[in-house]
Structure formats: C-alpha cells, structure tokens
Amino acid sequence: MAEEKLPTRAENFAEWYNQLVLKAELADYAPVRGCMVVRPYGWALWENITAWLDKEFKATGHVNATFPTLIPMSFFEKEKEHVEGFSPELAVVTHGGGEELEEPLVVRPTSETIIGYMYSKWVKSWRDLPILIVQWGSVLRWELRTKLFLRTAEFYWHEGHTAHATSEEAKEEMYRILDIYERFCFEQAAVPVFKGTKSETERFAGAQITTSIEAMMWDKRALQSGTSHYFGTNFAKAFEIQYLDKSNTLQFCETTSWAISSRIIGAIIMVHSDDQGLVLPPRIAPIQVVIVPIYKNEAEKAAVMEVADRTFSELKAAGIRLKMDDREEVTPGFKYNDWEMRGVPLRIEIGPKDVEKGSVALARRDKPGREGKTFVPQTNIAATVSAMLDTIQAALLEKALAFRDANIHDPKDYEELKQVVQDGWALSYWCESKACETKVKDDTRATTRNIPFNQPEHSGTCIVCGAPAKRKVYFAKSY
RNA sequence: CGGGGUGUAGCGCAGCUGGCUAGCGCGCUUGCUUUGGGAGCAAGAGGUCGUCGGUUCGAAUCCGUCCACCCCGACCA
Numbered sequence A: 001m002a003e004e005k006l007p008t009r010a011e012n013f014a015e016w017y018n019q020l021v022l023k024a025e026l027a028d029y030a031p032v033r034g035c036m037v038v039r040p041y042g043w044a045l046w047e048n049i050t051a052w053l054d055k056e057f058k059a060t061g062h063v064n065a066t067f068p069t070l071i072p073m074s075f076f077e078k079e080k081e082h083v084e085g086f087s088p089e090l091a092v093v094t095h096g097g098g099e100e101l102e103e104p105l106v107v108r109p110t111s112e113t114i115i116g117y118m119y120s121k122w123v124k125s126w127r128d129l130p131i132l133i134v135q136w137g138s139v140l141r142w143e144l145r146t147k148l149f150l151r152t153a154e155f156y157w158h159e160g161h162t163a164h165a166t167s168e169e170a171k172e173e174m175y176r177i178l179d180i181y182e183r184f185c186f187e188q189a190a191v192p193v194f195k196g197t198k199s200e201t202e203r204f205a206g207a208q209i210t211t212s213i214e215a216m217m218w219d220k221r222a223l224q225s226g227t228s229h230y231f232g233t234n235f236a237k238a239f240e241i242q243y244l245d246k247s248n249t250l251q252f253c254e255t256t257s258w259a260i261s262s263r264i265i266g267a268i269i270m271v272h273s274d275d276q277g278l279v280l281p282p283r284i285a286p287i288q289v290v291i292v293p294i295y296k297n298e299a300e301k302a303a304v305m306e307v308a309d310r311t312f313s314e315l316k317a318a319g320i321r322l323k324m325d326d327r328e329e330v331t332p333g334f335k336y337n338d339w340e341m342r343g344v345p346l347r348i349e350i351g352p353k354d355v356e357k358g359s360v361a362l363a364r365r366d367k368p369g370r371e372g373k374t375f376v377p378q379t380n381i382a383a384t385v386s387a388m389l390d391t392i393q394a395a396l397l398e399k400a401l402a403f404r405d406a407n408i409h410d411p412k413d414y415e416e417l418k419q420v421v422q423d424g425w426a427l428s429y430w431c432e433s434k435a436c437e438t439k440v441k442d443d444t445r446a447t448t449r450n451i452p453f454n455q456p457e458h459s460g461t462c463i464v465c466g467a468p469a470k471r472k473v474y475f476a477k478s479y
Numbered sequence B: 001c002g003g004g005g006u007g008u009a010g011c012g013c014a015g016c017u018g019g020c021u022a023g024c025g026c027g028c029u030u031g032c033u034u035u036g037g038g039a040g041c042a043a044g045a046g047g048u049c050g051u052c053g054g055u056u057c058g059a060a061u062c063c064g065u066c067c068a069c070c071c072c073g074a075c076c077a
Helices: A015-023 A040-059 A080-089 A113-120 A167-190 A234-239 A262-274 A296-319 A331-341 A352-357 A379-406 A414-420 A434-444
Strands: A027-029 A036-038 A070-072 A089-098 A100-106 A132-140 A153-163 A192-195 A207-216 A222-232 A242-244 A249-251 A254-261 A289-293 A323-324 A344-350 A359-364 A373-377 A424-428 A471-476
Touching: A015 A027, A027 A132, A027 A424, A036 A040, A036 A242, A040 A132, A040 A153, A040 A167, A070 A192, A080 A207, A080 A234, A080 A424, A113 A153, A113 A234, A113 A254, A153 A167, A153 A331, A167 A192, A167 A207, A167 A222, A167 A254, A192 A471, A207 A262, A207 A373, A207 A379, A222 A262, A222 A373, A254 A262, A289 A296, A289 A331, A296 A344, A296 A352, A296 A379, A331 A344, A344 A379, A352 A359, A359 A379, A414 A424, A414 A434, A424 A434, A434 A471
Parallel strands: A289 A323, A289 A344
Antiparallel strands: A027 A036, A070 A100, A089 A100, A132 A153, A153 A254, A192 A207, A207 A222, A222 A254, A242 A249, A344 A359, A359 A373, A424 A471
C-alpha cells in the first residue's frame, strides 16, 4: 500500500514533512488560508510542552494573565521600529456590529503595545516593580508563505512581558528566560540549541537586544526556536511606563519580552523523525508506550490479555502515559506501522510465545526493525520500561548533537564559506557590519543566525572582508 | 507581489486529438475467513468534473474569465 507510506526525506523533505504532520494527525489545514487546526494528538504534545514551561515560569516568580486579542491601531504607531516591522503583516478589523469602526482594531501579532499601555497604568512606584506576566494564547500575522507549525498565520505561544527598575535586572531576566528555553530544548525536546545574540538586521522590531536559541533541522537549515528580547526603555517611553524611584525621581522602566511558539513542534519533528514517520522524545510524547496484544483464537486471547492487562496496570501505576491497542479489526503489523507513524517512543508486543516464556517484546521507535527489539521478563516491567524510556530520551539527544556538530564547519576563506552553507552551517569570525552580512545573504541565501555566547579566547578576522573581528557568528540557511 | 504548476468521489490519480452510462487505486460500509511487520474474498455507498461565460447537435475534454491551492523567490516565531 504505497499511498500509506511517506516520501523519503532524501527525495522530498518538504513533502515528507507535510504528509507526516497530516498522517500523524498532529494538525490539518483549516478553511482559511495559512491557518491550521491543531488536532487532539498535536495539542496533547503542545500541552506537555506548555506544562513544563509554565512550571518553570512560575518557579521563577512569573504569573499568568490574559490581554485582549484586539488592539487599537494607534498603539502600533507609538513605537517607530515596531510599526515598521509589523505593519506588513497585520490583520485589521474595520467593522463591528454592522458599522464601520471609528478606529480600526488590529488582531494582535504580539502584545507589547497593549501590555505596555496597561503597565503604564499599573506602575507608579519602585514598589510596583518588577512586573512579571506571561500570557498564553495565539497571535495572528498575515504570512505570505505558510507551512504547518513552522509558519502559520495564527500560531500558539506564550509571551512573557516584564518591567523592571534597572537595565541590569531586565537583562538578567532576558538571559534567565533564555536559559529556561535552552533547558527545555535539551532536557525535554532533545533538540540541541545554541544560545546567542541576534545581529542588528535580525533583531525584533523595537528591541535593543534580541537573543535566540537556534536549532539545526535534518535538512541542515536553521530554525529559530525561541527568542528573548531586551527593550531598554523603548516601549516604556512610547507608552509612558514610569515610576518614582527611592529618591523621588521619575524614571522609565526597562522592559523585556520573550516567546516560544508552536513552531517548536516543527523543530521536534524535523530533528528526530525518520522515513517511517514521527519520532517523539519520551518526556513530551503524549503516549510514551503502546501495548499491542497478539493472538489467534479465544484461548490465546484470554492468556495474552491477562498479561497485557497486568502490564498495563503496572505501567499506569508507575505514572507512564500509555495506550492499550486492543483493536480487533486490524492486524498487529498494521498497528506497528500506525504507532510508528505517530512517533510513540516504545511499543510492547505481547503474544502467546511471551505468555509461555514469561517475557514481553520491547520495540524502540528510535531504532526501527530488529535492532531496536528486545525481549524482557514480565517481572519488574515498570522499572525496565522507565529505564528504557530514559535511554531513548538520551539517545535522541546524543544523535541530534552528533548530527549537528558534524554539519558545522569552520571555513578557511570566503570561497569555502559559500560552499559549506549550501549544506550545513558555518561558524566564522564576522566584523559585524551590515555590508558583510548582506553580501553573504546575496551570494548564498544564508543569513547570520546568532552570535553565540560561547566564543573562542582570541579575536580573528572577518571571513568576508578580512577586517578585525571580535566574535564568531553562525551563518546558515533558515526557515 | 514576481516566476512555475495544479484543480475530476474523503485522499492520490487516469480520462482531455470533443461522443452516448466518467473510470482506477487507497480509504469507507456489510458479511465471512484472518491476526508475531501495513490480511484475503465477495457485495455495496459515494462525483452538478473549481467558477462564470463562449464555441458546438453535443464540453471533464476546445477558448476566455475569475477563484482557490501548491512549489520557487522578496518578509518572519
């Protein structure tokens, strides 16, 4: 049944991705261009992602709140760079209740403006600071080219918005959040990322500093997987967020904002999955284990189900998220393929032979076929399975790290740089001039991703123009 | 918005030098036999051929129009 298989990644990566998202039932196309429906399985994955982040934000003193979807158009005009950055992709509401509105309302593409407006009402004294609010919701940007999860018109995210007394505090906040993002990627998503600073051209509209985490996908393109911005007093001045300090002097606040969006699901897909379908890291997988019972007749069924039910109960009691696939109408072989398409990390097969031998078969999703199959005793199954899930989680990260590092190059000269960014990343000295950045983009379509925090001891010379350069930057094609 | 492509059953496609009742694969429904890597057989259900107009005795098929979507470029989480 050829139609049920995916195209291979090698023959058509873009089509492989589209079909995988649809066939794994993560998402579907909505009737409105550029919009997607996140299906229950995809949303369960998103909930596991958001639950971890929410816990971390709360542990660092943040609280959740919700601001309106509609923002007065005039708010966008208060910060010059912000409006220039976002105006091409705004959706605008002009009518309400059958009448034309006096002032058009923007469907939020991000909430700095309305939150800035509210903060100006709430902040009067140094005692009111800091404000550490996170909003969970969706935003809308009128994108020209869309792709499920990676770039949709409406997408889901959290946006953190904080206001502080000092620039030191605000910058600390920006870095603190980036660290949380980094930990999420490594520990939960098994997606290795680099933390770094964005160049001036890649910076968020209205930010003084934009930091990001950047991940390498299977096709070696880069994906910005999270961002954290320091605004200085830009938005505080635009919205008059001011407080009286301890010496009774009126001061502008220092603000930040930061986000991880549903795009991260695209990263998880493109880093781990294979030609059989989705591969999910155990810690965020909606279903960590699926049990497939195998039998030919009623007598076998009774014996097999007894072991299967007992196994299910023991794993459930151990807190493992699992599913019993007791469908009668499809064959075991179909079920194997079905759950492999959905990326379930571990499959347990239990048949008559296992009943006889007191064993069960474990099949690892990250190692397809015979290589990933082992037979283990039924006794102490919860401990065995938990350990196996940890092993899979670690193996996914290790594999992704090895792949990433093998595809980062240190070109000797500009000619070599032009070569390597066609199928990989370059980490090179850069003089930080716009001219050199633009030249690379024009010549290769690769852009600067970020200037990593981890830098070599010594300075060097710009890979493009040869001028003295203090820091290295990642050049790569990106999504 | 520039370049390229595609619209025929839920999905993937064929038919397109005009011709009578529009086909195929998958999926779906019912029944029986199956079940350790995508089961088999049988019987069914499902389509105003993207839109509007033109040519013609006759249009899925030829011509024009509009619309939608996909891919490649300029912008972005």
